[in-house]
Amino acid sequence: MTAIPFHSAAPPSVRGACPGLSTPMPTGDGLLARMGFDAAISVEHLMRIATLAKRYGNGLIDISARGNLQLRGLTTESAQALENDLGGMNLPLREGVPVETGALSGRDPAEIANAEPLASAIRAVLREDKLSGRFAAKFTIVVDGGGQLPLHALLADIRLQATRRANALYWQIFLGGTATTGRSVGRVRDADAKSCVASILARLVAMTPPPRGRDLDPEQVRAWLGDAVSDKPAETVGSTVPAFGLLPITACPATPLSRPATLRGTETCDRRLEDGRATRPPPPSTHDPAFGGSAAAPENSLASKQKAGGEIRTPPIREDDAPFAVRIGIPFGQCHADTLIALARRAEDFGVKFVRPASDHSLVFFANESACRNLMAFSKDLILSPHDPRARIAACPGKPACMSASLNTHALGETTARQAADLLDGSFTLHLSGCSKGCAHPTASLLGLVGTNEGTALIFRGKTSDMPLKFIRHGQEERAISVLAALVRLERGIGETTSACLSRLGPARLEQVLSQGLS
Structure with missing residues (x-):
């Protein structure tokens, strides 16, 4: 069967509102340029992009919920230079409708x-x-x-x-x-x-x-x-929870990671390999001495924390031969370019050659098992498990990075992850938003703290634009979360999740406890 055909005349074009490379967006720390990828890129390309983030911006890089890279702190002139440099790298950049x-x-x-x-x-x-x-x-x-x-x-x-x-x-x-x-x-x-x-x-x-x-x-x-x-129902849609850490994958030479697949059908890699290994030319060289560099990483960077010795050195592996992947989350979707440069350098040392920015503010590296495990050990300060409390917090860049923000979302997120980890049991996503736009979590959440000029709105079961359960004075956000965490510890039944507990207690009880705890 086929769909009913329909043809239309060309209507006027609609200009997009997203900050692409050619249309950077003003933020609190300068212009922001975004790039999305339809395939994996080389680890060296990741290092070069991070180097450009330092050269042309303030060095801060966001990895968005959709896996886009966002370079911050640009000027009009440096944004143009960035676009020119990236244009010569032959990246699989997403164009048009994602x-x-x-x-x-x-x-x-x-x-x-x-x-x-x-x-x-x-x-x-x-x-x-x-x-x-x-x-x-x-x-x-x-x-x-x-x-x-x-x-x-x-x-x-x-x-x-x-x-x-x-x-x-x-x-x-x-x-x-x-x-x-x-x-x-x-x-x-x-x-x-x-x-x-x-x-x-x-x-x-x-x-x-x-x-x-x-x-x-x-x-x-x-x-x-x-x-x-x-309209007949399907049998299953599979798992709904993305995994972190080490992931077994299937080697599939016919579908190179470094460019979009062009194979027919949706059969599995195993079926495509029944007639033997497909061959293809090696990927183009990505070497560029201008971006190689050998300067030592800053003392507070990820690289400085790596202990000398004890590493398993592995030979480089082609991207289509990688039997494993490792997914590493970036806390709150933002880091300094030095972190990515250090990560990419160590990945190269371990024989990792390809990486794909992925959904939920993460990077997926492709290699053999020992290389992936080495990279996990090096990335211990990042997110390697869905049980990491930081993985359960959706936070926008916040204040001071965004000119619309009235809340330092990242500082609040770090404190919450340390002091109220048991509150973040995976049954809900805590939404920390610098303003009412709700960029980090557009849908409704069980709990959200939203910055405003007058104070911080605490939202219960709603979006950032919904009526708040309670307004909190600036500076009381950590205390409010602490009060709610203590309430859950006191009231939660055996086997009951945070979401179920707070829903059972209801907005009236929550508002009462917050009023008492913040007075």
Whole structure:
């Protein structure tokens, strides 16, 4: 079956609102430039990008919830120089409408399907039909094959979630929201998925203004797709919790990490290798003496903390041969360039050659097991486990980095992770937002602290723009969290999560305890 065809005349272009390389965005510490990647990059390229962050900006680098790199503290002149330098590096930069896949797509033995072939086909539709720039700002498509690094928490205008029923592959289509809050259109067969998405996209660009996915009526979209879509439920969508640390993956020479996959179908790597190992030319050289450098890392950098000796030296490994990956989280999604430079240098020492910035403020490195374990040991100050309390805090750059912020989110996050780790049991995400825009966590959260000019708003079960449970004076945020943590320790039943406990106690009790504890 195929979707009902639809063709439209070209409507006016819509300018995006995201800070790309050519359109940096003003922030509290200068201009911010963002780059996204559709494939892995070399570890040397990561080092070079971090070097440029120091050369042209203030050295602060964000890794966003979607795995974009953001370089901060730029000027108008240095932003242009940065764009010029990056343009000569042959990076797999994302262009136009983002079509996002997981960092392990095509390499994950736990995935339901390889999402990259479908994502590549959708990118081709956008490119060949000249659709990029004709959608609403921040319009995003997510193609999620599941596995160890699912994308369930990412917001998407159109989401395709791999599912299986009676061993047949389907893609469940959702509009707006996350995998949990998005509205289902139905499921389509793998063979029909590309044409269905193309039909939806053609309809959207014909509308003035082009709507977001959250604005669409699933019934209307179902009518557009005709008998290509079914509302029968799928059997499973796999795990919804991304893993950290050491991850086993499948070697797949036919799908190089350093460039988008072009293979047909969504079969697993094992099936593609039945006829023997595919061969391809080696990746292009990324050596550039101008960025090599050998200066010692600063005393307070990650490298200075590495103990001498005891390291297992391993030979370099091709990116398509890597049997393991290691996912390392960056606390609160921000670090200094020196941290990434030190990490990249040590990765090269251990034989790691390729890395992919990934969702949830993380980096995924590809290598053999010993190299991955060495890199984990070196990265002990970063996030290596989903149980790390910092992994349960969503914090924007905050004050002073953002001109809109009235709350130092990172300082509060560090204190909370140290003093109230038991509160952060994984049952909810604590949202710390410098202002009411809620950039770090656009959806509702159980608890959120939002900076305002008058004070800090404590939100219970809502978004940053919702009515606060209580206003807190500036400087009392740590005390408020401490009061709530003490309440949970006192009231939590056996086996009860923080989320369940606070929900059971309810807003009236929480407000009463906060008023007493902050008086």
